[in-house]
Amino acid sequence: MTTVRIIGAPTDYGANRRGVDMGPSAIRYAGLADQLASAGVETVDAGDLAVPRAEERDPDAEAPHEGDAKFLRETADVCRRLADEVSGTLAEGSVPLALGGDHSIAIGSLVGSARDAEIGAVWFDAHADLNTPATTPSGNVHGMPLAAALGLGEFEGSDWATAPGLNPENVALVGLRSVDDAEIDVIRDHGFAAYTMSDIDDRGITDVTEEAMAEASAGVDGVHVSLDLDWLDPKEAPGVGTPVRGGVTYREAHRAMESVAETDCVRSMELVEVNPTLDQHNETAELATELAASAFGKRVL
Numbered sequence: 616m617t618t619v620r621i622i623g624a625p626t627d628y629g630a631n632r633r634g635v636d637m638g639p640s641a642i643r644y645a646g647l648a649d650q651l652a653s654a655g656v657e658t659v660d661a662g663d664l665a666v667p668r669a670e671e672r673d674p675d676a677e678a679p680h681e682g683d684a685k686f687l688r689e690t691a692d693v694c695r696r697l698a699d700e701v702s703g704t705l706a707e708g709s710v711p712l713a714l715g716g717d718h719s720i721a722i723g724s725l726v727g728s729a730r731d732a733e734i735g736a737v738w739f740d741a742h743a744d745l746n747t748p749a750t751t752p753s754g755n756v757h758g759m760p761l762a763a764a765l766g767l768g769e770f771e772g773s774d775w776a777t778a779p780g781l782n783p784e785n786v787a788l789v790g791l792r793s794v795d796d797a798e799i800d801v802i803r804d805h806g807f808a809a810y811t812m813s814d815i816d817d818r819g820i821t822d823v824t825e826e827a828m829a830e831a832s833a834g835v836d837g838v839h840v841s842l843d844l845d846w847l848d849p850k851e852a853p854g855v856g857t858p859v860r861g862g863v864t865y866r867e868a869h870r871a872m873e874s875v876a877e878t879d880c881v882r883s884m885e886l887v888e889v890n891p892t893l894d895q896h897n898e899t900a901e902l903a904t905e906l907a908a909s910a911f912g913k914r915v916l
């Protein structure tokens with residue numbers, strides 16, 4: 616029986632909206648453990664990493680100039696500890712499930728998951744999260760984690776941020792609809808498998824997800840599944856800080872996660888960007904729990 620170990624990373628250092636730090640509580644309260652039980656997996660809850668409140672820090676104090684990454688040192692501190700939790704969880708034979716927090720925590724998940732293995736990553740997101748401190752339009756590190764983990768750009772020494780066993784040829788992005796110019800260049804230059812919402816319109820979610828999983832898993836030990844809730848249409852998932860219209864539907868999201876489960880190569884996963892202060896009756900957190908259950912094998916029959 617699979618054991619999923621839940622690790623909360625209640626950070627909002629990487630986002631421009633407060634509130635996403637309450638994500639882990641909201642996702643647990645929405646019934647994550649029960650959902651995972653209904654998927655037939657055992658769960659262990661490791662609790663939350665201790666994260667000092669953002670108000671206690673001046674975001675610009677350590678940023679060399681405007682446009683650079685905000686709270687990068689604080690993010691590095693959280694991600695180092697998350698990476699240790701993730702690799703420790705894998706070492707004991709369990710599957711780590713990290714709860715954000717904003718998407719900057721993916722740096723920690725990826726580094727930990729790729730510490731002792733070759734991995735791929737599938738990025739379910741409206742955004743590509745491939746900016747660097749040099750290209751970011753916002754200064755928000757949640758727009759940069761994939762670039763950081765791939766060793767692109769300069770991230771305060773970068774040693775803490777680069778995922779050793781993450782192979783660029785095993786990265787797939789699914790659901791893109793808001794991509795910055797610099798990110799488009801990165802996608803083209805590195806040849807990442809990238810699927811826009813138009814690809815999903817044309818080919819259907821099952822076909823796209825199966826191909827993305829195949830790309831990500833080819834020749835590696837396992838795949839990290841990164842689920843940013845803004846991947847879904849804001850009508851389905853209103854509780855996110857950077858909503859973009861035209862996202863996947865409730866059914867498409869479930870079907871995609873079912874395809875993820877069918878591949879049987881999920882090594883680690885994260886649920887990020889749930890912002891309870893922007894949500895309606897915790898429905899985005901609830902959706903996150905349901906999608907995790909589908910990704911871990913829950914079926915109707």
Ligand SMILES: NC(=[NH2+])NCCC[C@H](N)C(=O)O
Binds near residue numbers: 742758888
């Ligand atoms: N994980 C996210 N929600 N990322 C949003 C990124 C938005 C924009 N591309 C930026 O760099 O600021």
Ligand SMILES: [Mn+2]
Binds near residue numbers: 741857
């Ligand atoms: Mn996003």
Ligand SMILES: [Mn+2]
Binds near residue numbers: 718740742744757843
């Ligand atoms: Mn994201």
